[in-house]
Amino acid sequence: MMAADAGATVLETNDSDPMKPDKAKTKFDVIIIGAGPSGYTAGIYCSRAGYDTLILSGILPGGQLVNTTEVENYPGFENGIMGPDLMIDMRKQSQRMGTTIIDDEAVDVDFRRSPFKVLTSSEEYEGRAVIIATGANPRKMGLAGEQTFAGKGVSYCATCDGPFFRNQEIVVVGGGDSAIEEATFLTKFGTTVHIIHRRDELRASKVMQERAFNNEKIKIHWDSAVTDIKGDQKMQQVIIKNLKTNEESTINAGGLFVAIGHEPNTKLFKGQIDLDDEGYVVLKNKTHTNIEGVFAAGDVHDRSYRQAITAAGYGCMAAIDVDKYLTESADKKE
Numbered sequence: 001m002m003a004a005d006a007g008a009t010v011l012e013t014n015d016s017d018p019m020k021p022d023k024a025k026t027k028f029d030v031i032i033i034g035a036g037p038s039g040y041t042a043g044i045y046c047s048r049a050g051y052d053t054l055i056l057s058g059i060l061p062g063g064q065l066v067n068t069t070e071v072e073n074y075p076g077f078e079n080g081i082m083g084p085d086l087m088i089d090m091r092k093q094s095q096r097m098g099t100t101i102i103d104d105e106a107v108d109v110d111f112r113r114s115p116f117k118v119l120t121s122s123e124e125y126e127g128r129a130v131i132i133a134t135g136a137n138p139r140k141m142g143l144a145g146e147q148t149f150a151g152k153g154v155s156y157c158a159t160c161d162g163p164f165f166r167n168q169e170i171v172v173v174g175g176g177d178s179a180i181e182e183a184t185f186l187t188k189f190g191t192t193v194h195i196i197h198r199r200d201e202l203r204a205s206k207v208m209q210e211r212a213f214n215n216e217k218i219k220i221h222w223d224s225a226v227t228d229i230k231g232d233q234k235m236q237q238v239i240i241k242n243l244k245t246n247e248e249s250t251i252n253a254g255g256l257f258v259a260i261g262h263e264p265n266t267k268l269f270k271g272q273i274d275l276d277d278e279g280y281v282v283l284k285n286k287t288h289t290n291i292e293g294v295f296a297a298g299d300v301h302d303r304s305y306r307q308a309i310t311a312a313g314y315g316c317m318a319a320i321d322v323d324k325y326l327t328e329s330a331d332k333k334e
């Protein structure tokens, strides 16, 4: 897939959905917050298991895949599939199983007691179980060209987009494990992989650093920052500046991979759900959070894999854990 930037594509909304949701209904067995691969997969599994399931999709449903072009690494599509098309199919599949999807944003939650409450600006929903599937967004550099060339050279996922830049120069920004892992992976495709790091030492673990230092295709530009991205239809040049000498130079690169961390979408849950110091949901056991009956799936807790297929896998796991939880809760009541 060629990953583009946030907010580029809008999935069809309920107005064009074949099955319009009953907006007056507010009580559900399961509420899933978020509509990326993990949310939709959880919806498919929960609904298929017979649970009355609501997905609150947010204002821009579909997650990060809505902002990609071709997805080549999601199994089942011999010739690849466009990211937005994959998400529309997942949405329709979930609806066909009976999931109610409301394109509104959760603005508050109350997980103090079951049934749990999830509030939008206009409605209060209740669920006996909740799956948090709000995902994460790659951190941006904040340059104008980053937006302009998103999906046309600028990417946030080497695994997804590396193969598009065979025999070209490639730039990677960042000095953490992700940047080094991505740069090392990208040496399979690029002629030279330039790492642009703002300091004179890497944050990445020693073993990863050694990997980069020993790879003759990797060139590290210390104390440097990307200041501009240029091109025509596609990105062609990355302008970098040495922050100590102010000297500028140009790299004629086809691909620019930004690997400066991710920001999980968890502000809503602060104070109720255990989060680590970077805001990722901390799982207690499997997909269980610190609150019994509240589960998490996908990039909102997973900082390692971050693939559509792994997010979908986590969505399936969370739904199976919800089923077990609701069955055991019902058994206790009898």
Ligand code: NAP
Binding pocket: 139, 140, 141, 173, 174, 175, 176, 177, 178, 179, 181, 198, 199, 202, 203, 204, 259, 260, 261, 262, 303, 304
């Ligand atoms: P990270 O460890 O937070 O590193 C982010 C890097 O980006 C840092 O080098 C940082 O520079 C730089 N950076 C941050 N904001 C920037 C900006 N605005 N402009 C330029 N550079 C900026 O993030 P990560 O590499 O994504 O890793 C996240 C976590 O996942 C880490 O705990 C990591 O160990 C783990 N991880 C592990 C593996 C593995 O073990 N295989 C692979 C990937 C990730 P400074 O160093 O100057 O702060």
